[in-house]
Amino acid sequence: MSASNDAGLSPPAPAAPPQGRPPVPVLTGTLRPNECADLLNLVSGTKRPLEDVVADFLARIAPERRLRFGAAVNFIIMDKVMLRPAERLIAFAILHQGYSSQLENPFVPVLIKAAFEETSAKQERAFLQLLLNSTNEDNNREILRHSAAYYLEESAYVSQVFLPREQLEERYSCNVVEPQPCDNFRAATVSCAIPDPDVTESCTDSSEISLAQSNRDDAVTSLLQQTPLRGMGPPWIRPLPPRLEILEGELQWLNLDNNHELLWDGSMCADTSRGDAVRDLVGKACKGPLPPAQQEQVLVELANHWKLVYHCGMTPQKLPALVEHNPLIAVDVLSKLINSPDMDAYVQ
Numbered sequence: 001m002s003a004s005n006d007a008g009l010s011p012p013a014p015a016a017p018p019q020g021r022p023p024v025p026v027l028t029g030t031l032r033p034n035e036c037a038d039l040l041n042l043v044s045g046t047k048r049p050l051e052d053v054v055a056d057f058l059a060r061i062a063p064e065r066r067l068r069f070g071a072a073v074n075f076i077i078m079d080k081v082m083l084r085p086a087e088r089l090i091a092f093a094i095l096h097q098g099y100s101s102q103l104e105n106p107f108v109p110v111l112i113k114a115a116f117e118e119t120s121a122k123q124e125r126a127f128l129q130l131l132l133n134s135t136n137e138d139n140n141r142e143i144l145r146h147s148a149a150y151y152l153e154e155s156a157y158v159s160q161v162f163l164p165r166e167q168l169e170e171r172y173s174c175n176v177v178e179p180q181p182c183d184n185f186r187a188a189t190v191s192c193a194i195p196d197p198d199v200t201e202s203c204t205d206s207s208e209i210s211l212a213q214s215n216r217d218d219a220v221t222s223l224l225q226q227t228p229l230r231g232m233g234p235p236w237i238r239p240l241p242p243r244l245e246i247l248e249g250e251l252q253w254l255n256l257d258n259n260h261e262l263l264w265d266g267s268m269c270a271d272t273s274r275g276d277a278v279r280d281l282v283g284k285a286c287k288g289p290l291p292p293a294q295q296e297q298v299l300v301e302l303a304n305h306w307k308l309v310y311h312c313g314m315t316p317q318k319l320p321a322l323v324e325h326n327p328l329i330a331v332d333v334l335s336k337l338i339n340s341p342d343m344d345a346y347v348q
Contacts, residue, residue, distance in 0.1 A: 031072050035065065036221045039072060042094065046086035051144035053090055054097040066098050067106070072224050074110055080120070082220055089127050089148040096131045100140070108132075108172045116165050126157040132168055133161070189231030275311050278302070282312040282333075285326040298329055302336060309336040316345040 031039070038060045045053050061069050073091045076082045083091060092111060099105040114120065115128035130151075134140045151157075281298045284290060290298070302308055314322075314333055323330040337343060 031068065031224045033221075033225065035061070035069060035072075036224050039069065039076075039224070040217050040220065043083060043087040043090045045090065046084075046148045049145055049147055050090065050093050051141070054093060054144060057094050057098065070095055070098050070107055074107065075224070076220060077114070082216075082223075085121060085124065086148040086152055088124060089151055092124075092128055092131065093144070093148075097140075097144070112165065112168050112172065115168070123152050123154070123157070126160050126162070127151045129162050130157070130160060132172070133163065135171075189233040275308055278308050279312045282314060282322070282329070285329050286318045286321040287325070289325045290329070295326060295329060299332055302332055306336050309333055310340075316342065319346055 038057075042053055042057055042060075045056075057069075073094055077088055077091050080088070092114065095107040096105070096111060098107070111128055111132060115125055115132060117125070130143055134143055278298060278301050281290065281294055284294075285298070312333075314337075319330065319334075322333070334346060337346060340346070
């Protein structure tokens, strides 16, 4: 396994920094459990000389993990409640000395920004100025001889000269990091550590409401192991596709009509007495002559409803008898059956 994979670093960004400039600190991923314990042990040594703390840091943290470790330190110092004032000074010293053996330190912009943070304590800003103004190894050694608790005293900065921000940035111009392209999702991230709005900063050191040391350590460890150091970004949500226009009647099968009504066929059970009368008269006409009145009735009914000729019971076998006894009715019936498919049988 390569060192980069073992270190757990994220893949390089599409736009690499210009040649000769330090990489942007990778604020992704989590720390290992033993690294979280090392971080808390290091910052808790407020009475120890800073040079001993830095030596422990260089001995415990492998070079390929120092960038990740420094990113975690940067994460916990962004919230002024996670660490006590003396512990914050140790964290800044680790960021400053973590790359002392190299020409460039990727965390120098973080230190310069914190040195001019108006909401920070005066001792913290003075200590950062002291670190950033130490330009040679002798000055560094002299600064690291003292403990973090010592630098919380006002007497440690009696002769301290505060340089303007522009001068410090010019001095560390080789450490300036080119901003990389940032997408909208990364720009919208929020910090995973949100201060309690019900607890003011003046109350954070109160023994009545402050968490115990073990609880504080557990909270910091949980943040470093379970949350992304770069912050919480908005989730990618695919919007629902637009609905098509609803056409009239296309959803009728979804909303069934429960009003069931009986439908009545008015043509059913119609009066067929007229057809029965004509059938009876035609049957009699085939057996013998009809009186003139009945002959007239048959002719009138066939004239008014010519389709009755198909329902009067007339067949080719009965036609000779009808011609013999009632020729007028036979002629009228044949004229009505002229288009019948059985016309040939009638003619024969």
